Amino acid sequence: MRIVLDAMGGDYAPPVAVEGGVWAAREYGIEVILVGREEEVRRELDKHDTSGLSLPIVHASQVIEMEEYPAAAVKAKKDSSMVVGMKLVKHGEADAFVSAGNSGGVMAAALFHLGRIRGIKRPALSTIYPTTLGLCFLLDVGANTDCKPEYLLQFAYMGAVYAERVLGIPNPRVGIVSNGEEETKGSILVQEAHQLLKKSGLNFIGNVEGKDIPAGMADVVVTDGFTGNVIAKLSEGLATALLGIIKEEVKRNPLATLGALLSKPAFDNVKRRLDYAEFGGAPLLGVDGVVIVAHGRSNAKAIKNAVRVAKQAVEGEMLTAIKEGLQAGRFKTWQESAASKNGSSSPVWGPSPH
Amino acid sequence: MRIVLDAMGGDYAPPVAVEGGVWAAREYGIEVILVGREEEVRRELDKHDTSGLSLPIVHASQVIEMEEYPAAAVKAKKDSSMVVGMKLVKHGEADAFVSAGNSGGVMAAALFHLGRIRGIKRPALSTIYPTTLGLCFLLDVGANTDCKPEYLLQFAYMGAVYAERVLGIPNPRVGIVSNGEEETKGSILVQEAHQLLKKSGLNFIGNVEGKDIPAGMADVVVTDGFTGNVIAKLSEGLATALLGIIKEEVKRNPLATLGALLSKPAFDNVKRRLDYAEFGGAPLLGVDGVVIVAHGRSNAKAIKNAVRVAKQAVEGEMLTAIKEGLQAGRFKTWQESAASKNGSSSPVWGPSPH
Numbered sequence: 001m002r003i004v005l006d007a008m009g010g011d012y013a014p015p016v017a018v019e020g021g022v023w024a025a026r027e028y029g030i031e032v033i034l035v036g037r038e039e040e041v042r043r044e045l046d047k048h049d050t051s052g053l054s055l056p057i058v059h060a061s062q063v064i065e066m067e068e069y070p071a072a073a074v075k076a077k078k079d080s081s082m083v084v085g086m087k088l089v090k091h092g093e094a095d096a097f098v099s100a101g102n103s104g105g106v107m108a109a110a111l112f113h114l115g116r117i118r119g120i121k122r123p124a125l126s127t128i129y130p131t132t133l134g135l136c137f138l139l140d141v142g143a144n145t146d147c148k149p150e151y152l153l154q155f156a157y158m159g160a161v162y163a164e165r166v167l168g169i170p171n172p173r174v175g176i177v178s179n180g181e182e183e184t185k186g187s188i189l190v191q192e193a194h195q196l197l198k199k200s201g202l203n204f205i206g207n208v209e210g211k212d213i214p215a216g217m218a219d220v221v222v223t224d225g226f227t228g229n230v231i232a233k234l235s236e237g238l239a240t241a242l243l244g245i246i247k248e249e250v251k252r253n254p255l256a257t258l259g260a261l262l263s264k265p266a267f268d269n270v271k272r273r274l275d276y277a278e279f280g281g282a283p284l285l286g287v288d289g290v291v292i293v294a295h296g297r298s299n300a301k302a303i304k305n306a307v308r309v310a311k312q313a314v315e316g317e318m319l320t321a322i323k324e325g326l327q328a329g330r331f332k333t334w335q336e337s338a339a340s341k342n343g344s345s346s347p348v349w350g351p352s353p354h
Numbered sequence: 355m356r357i358v359l360d361a362m363g364g365d366y367a368p369p370v371a372v373e374g375g376v377w378a379a380r381e382y383g384i385e386v387i388l389v390g391r392e393e394e395v396r397r398e399l400d401k402h403d404t405s406g407l408s409l410p411i412v413h414a415s416q417v418i419e420m421e422e423y424p425a426a427a428v429k430a431k432k433d434s435s436m437v438v439g440m441k442l443v444k445h446g447e448a449d450a451f452v453s454a455g456n457s458g459g460v461m462a463a464a465l466f467h468l469g470r471i472r473g474i475k476r477p478a479l480s481t482i483y484p485t486t487l488g489l490c491f492l493l494d495v496g497a498n499t500d501c502k503p504e505y506l507l508q509f510a511y512m513g514a515v516y517a518e519r520v521l522g523i524p525n526p527r528v529g530i531v532s533n534g535e536e537e538t539k540g541s542i543l544v545q546e547a548h549q550l551l552k553k554s555g556l557n558f559i560g561n562v563e564g565k566d567i568p569a570g571m572a573d574v575v576v577t578d579g580f581t582g583n584v585i586a587k588l589s590e591g592l593a594t595a596l597l598g599i600i601k602e603e604v605k606r607n608p609l610a611t612l613g614a615l616l617s618k619p620a621f622d623n624v625k626r627r628l629d630y631a632e633f634g635g636a637p638l639l640g641v642d643g644v645v646i647v648a649h650g651r652s653n654a655k656a657i658k659n660a661v662r663v664a665k666q667a668v669e670g671e672m673l674t675a676i677k678e679g680l681q682a683g684r685f686k687t688w689q690e691s692a693a694s695k696n697g698s699s700s701p702v703w704g705p706s707p708h
Contacts, residue, residue, distance in 0.1 A: 132595045142533055145541040179496055179583035187499040187580045210584040211591025226541045227581055229533035230564040231588060237565025238592050241486045245627060249620040256620035262613025266603040273599060 003310050004085040004094040007036030007044075008063040009101025010298050017100065018044035020303020025053040027304065028311055033094055035060050035085040060084035063101075066296060070104030074112055082106060086113040089289045096290035096310035098281065100298040106291060107143055107284055114289040117319070119326040122147070123286030124155045125225070125293060126162070127232050128279035133216030137163050137172075139285065140225035141232045147224040149192035152176065153200060158285040158322055159220040160202050165316030166283075166309065167219075175208035175218030177227055183207065189224065197222075239274055280305025283313060285322075290314055357664050358439040358448040361390030361398075362417040363455025364652050371454065372398035374657020379407040381658065382665055387448055389414050389439040414438035417455075420650060424458030428466055436460060440467040443643045450644035450664035452635065454652040460645060461497055461638055468643040471673070473680040476501070477640030478509045479579070479647060480516070481586050482633035487570030491517050491526075493639065494579035495586045501578040503546035506530065507554060512639040512676055513574040514556050519670030520637075520663065521573075529562035529572030531581055537561065543578065551576075593628055634659025637667060639676075644668055 005021045007014045014036055022045070025032040031054035034041050038059040045055060062080040064073045074083060082101060086109045088094040099106050103125060116123060126139035139155050140147070156174050163172035176194055178186035183194050185207060197204045208218050213231065223231065250260045260267075272278065280302055281294035290313045294306040313319075359375045361368045368390055376399070379386040385408035388395050392413040399409060416434040418427045428437060436455060440463045442448040453460050457479060470477060480493035493509050494501070510528050517526035530548055532540035537548050539561060551558045562572050567585065577585065604614045614621075626632065634656055635648035644667045648660035667673075 132598055145533060145539075145544075177584060179499060179580050179587075185499075187578075190499075190580070209591075210586065210588030211594075213588060214592045214595035224541075226533050226544070227584060230531060230581060231584065232564065233533075234564030234567060234585060234588060235592055237563075238568045238589055239596060240565075241568035242593060242596055242624075242628075244486055246621070246624050249623040249627075250617055252623075253617075253620050256617040259613040259616025259618075259620075263604055263607075263610040263617060264613075266607050266610035266613075267600070269603040269606075270596075270600050273603075274596075 001311060001314060002031040002033055002094045003307055003314075004033045004035055004088050004097045005303070005307060006081045006085055006097070006099035006101055007034040007041045008060070008081040009099035010294065010303070011066070011100075011296050012299070013100065014040050014044050016298065016300050017303055019048065019300040020298070021307065022048045022050055022053065022055065023300055023304040024307035025050075025055050028308060030054070030307075030311060031056070032307060033058055033085075033088065035081045035088070036063070037061060058084060058088065064105040066102050068102060068105065070102060070108040073102075073105055074108040080109075082109040083113065086110060086289075090114055095314045096292065098292045098294065098303075098306045098310050100281070100294035100296055100303060100306070103142070103293050103296075106293050110284055110287040110289065110291045114287045114291070116286055117288050117322060117326065120154055120158075120286040122151045122154070123284055124158065125284055126159065126282040128276075128282055129213065129221070129232070129235065130274050131214050131216030135167075135279070136213065136216060136219055136221050137167060137282075138213070138221045138223070138228055138232065140223065141228040142225045143284075144225040146226070147189060149189060149196055152189070152193035152222050152224065153196040154286070156197055156200065156202055156204070156220065156222045157325060159222060161321045161325065162283060162285060162313070162318060163220050165318050165321055166312045169219045171203050172219035173205045173217075174202045174220045174222065175205050175212070177213070177221060177223035177231070178207035178209065181207055181209060193222075277302035278305065280307070280309045282309070283318070288319070290319060355665060355668060356385040356387055356448045357661055358387045358389055358442050358451045359657070359661060360435045360439055360451070360453035360455055361388040361395045362414070362435040363453035364648065364657070365420070365454075365650050366653070367454065368394050368398050370652065370654050371657055373402065373654040374652070375661065376402045376404055376407065376409065377654055377658040378661035379404075379409050382662060384408070384661075384665060385410070386661060387412055387439075387442065389435045389442070390417070391415060412438060412442065418459040420456050422456060422459065424456060424462040427456075427459055428462040434463075436463040437467065440464060440643075444468055449668045450646065452646045452648065452657075452660045452664050454635075454648035454650055454657060454660070457496070457647045457650075460647050464638055464641040464643065464645045468641045468645070470640055471642050471676060471680065474508055474512075474640040476505045476508070477638055478512065479638055480513065480636040482630075482636055483567065483575070483586070483589065484628050485568050485570030489521070489633070490567065490570060490573055490575050491521060491636075492567070492575045492577070492582055492586065494577065495582040496579045497638075498579040500580070501543060503543060503550055506543070506547035506576050506578065507550040508640070510551055510554065510556055510558075510574065510576045511679060513576060515675045515679065516637060516639060516667070516672060517574050519672045519675055520666045523573045525557050526573035527559045527571075528556045528574045528576065529559050529566070531567070531575060531577035531585070532561035532563065535561050535563060547576075631656035632659065634661070634663045636663070637672070642673070644673060
């Protein structure tokens with residue numbers, strides 16, 4: 001297996017990206033193709049023991065920066081690590097692409113050079129969300145701010161395939177974010193998507209409210225990219241804020257400070273359970289290739305784990321599973337159903353193939 | 355001052371509602387009118403020392419339950435505590451209405467019996483949101499799942515008046531929830547509302563992302579009722595989940611358990627900072643009366659504080675301030691601006707009157 005790693009992507013690239021790539025090549029025994037400015041990448045690579053590892057470098061002279069406007073940058077920078085890396089996947093020279101760079105840039109490069117899977121209307125960005133019970137898979141977290149009901153249905157389907165094939169969750173419970181449990185609750189978008197999901201053949205558990213997400217009520221949580229982005233960023237911010245408030249209150253009281261010292265191993269476990277680095281990255285779903293987006297602040301461990309996620313998606317034949325679902329006519333059927341708007345209430349996807 | 359308290363509203367009514375009402379009458383030296391089933395309310399009242407306090411009971415034979423469909427319930431139950439209480443406000447026999455009952459019911463009763471403030475398109479439910487710096491005022495949290503840009507502008511204006519007049523925050527910083535900092539980020543709704551807010555004369559600080567809310571970046575956080583509901587419930591659920599994870603990890607380790615005992619006063623302070631009971635309640639804004647909605651799980655302290663919030667809203671002349679803004683033609687001007695869609699970029703509200 002050959003996985004392309006954007007050596008220039010992320011806040012601490014190239015050193016941390018290269019370190020993560022070396023780690024992944026060693027731990028998973030796969031080829032990690034480092035794409036970026038050859039001289040810089042080589043210099044970083046030389047700092048590591050790479051004997052016996054397969055870590056070819058593919059030169060790309062340009063870098064798409066975090067603050068660049070994605071579509072314009074991808075068009076202008078034809079020799080950027082993202083574009084060059086994506087083309088390797090397109091031409092079958094690699095099985096997957098991993099980047100901790102500008103996520104909009106990754107999406108634009110994937111759309112331009114890999115294209116969408118035939119039948120998929122919109123790609124979705126996703127994230128792994130830690131819950132009290134473990135984790136859930138949340139999408140879309142920012143690719144599509146304004147959605148149509150059928151987009152949400154496709155997100156649900158792709159999310160369920162990913163949860164099953166890559167995260168190893170059998171028959172994943174799919175929920176849609178809403179402002180109330182009852183199916184009559186929600187925006188017009190959510191109410192319409194709810195009806196499509198009921199007929200989808202997925203293990204649809206209905207609406208999930210904000211409080212249900214961290215409680216782990218659903219394995220796959222579907223929402224539009226606006227709401228999903230707010231959920232993901234709010235959760236990260238709130239956890240940080242809460243731990244900050246705890247620290248502040250503990251520091252005010254000497255006995256509590258001593259107590260906190262004793263509790264430190266427990267708090268380290270809490271942090272580990274919430275640590276995005278453990279999850280590595282999450283896929284850009286709907287494009288015709290395995291593309292994994294890692295957090296911009298990824299450390300080497302997160303990069304290493306993002307490569308693992310790519311490997312699992314390739315091994316789990318995620319793309320094939322999505323395409324087979326499309327070919328089996330299940331997407332087609334619900335598209336017709338969505339077009340007629342008041343289709344029958346019989347299951348249009350039939351029983352889940354899993 | 356006379357404040358109506360829905361003695362039947364909330365998960366622990368009537369005992370807790372009555373207890374909170376007695377507490378409020380004593381602490382604030384005001385008249386608290388208890389509306390509900392006279393016999394039940396009298397029985398609860400007799401458990402307290404009410405000498406010297408003004409706590410009249412107004413009989414209402416019906417109760418709107420938590421799970422009832424609001425509009426239908428308000429129409430059907432004309433002798434419910436919510437309807438009877440709201441009418442007291444309408445007829446000038448009371449200055450404000452407070453309830454911990456079905457918030458949709460409170461809204462429906464307020465709309466039917468008090469009506470909207472002339473010129474206000476939609477009322478908004480609000481909440482006080484604890485931040486690392488103190489608190490912010492978040493609206494709409496559920497009254498309007500699908501919004502238009504001008505609704506968000508009105509929410510912002512009413513929220514700013516409330517923050518200044520009742521929460522005592524001079525020239526409050528107003529932000530709009532979005533999925534990115536730049537003004538080009540956001541759904542179509544948010545992008546259009548952003549442009550209206552820029553010209554509003556409010557102290558508009560632009561987009562706030564999910565992570566910025568708990569960090570306290572804005573004093574007034576404006577969003578549609580769908581997103582606001584998700585934010586409010588997610589935050590409550592996430593804080594609970596996080597404290598649960600901490601507890602779980604602490605329990606696994608005897609030294610950490612001892613440490614947690616020593617840290618307990620600090621954790622009690624953390625809980626106090628996050629405790630909704632301290633804030634009491636938040637207003638239903640846009641209706642023609644002071645209406646305060648308290649959390650369904652309100653304890654007596656929360657009820658007492660909700661009455662305090664109502665008192666502050668009356669003393670701060672919140673309604674007059676909103677109406678004066680409307681009469682001064684500032685709403686009218688931006689409505690015209692919204693109608694023409696591409697109005698001039700000059701400020702249409704003029705300088706803030708504050």
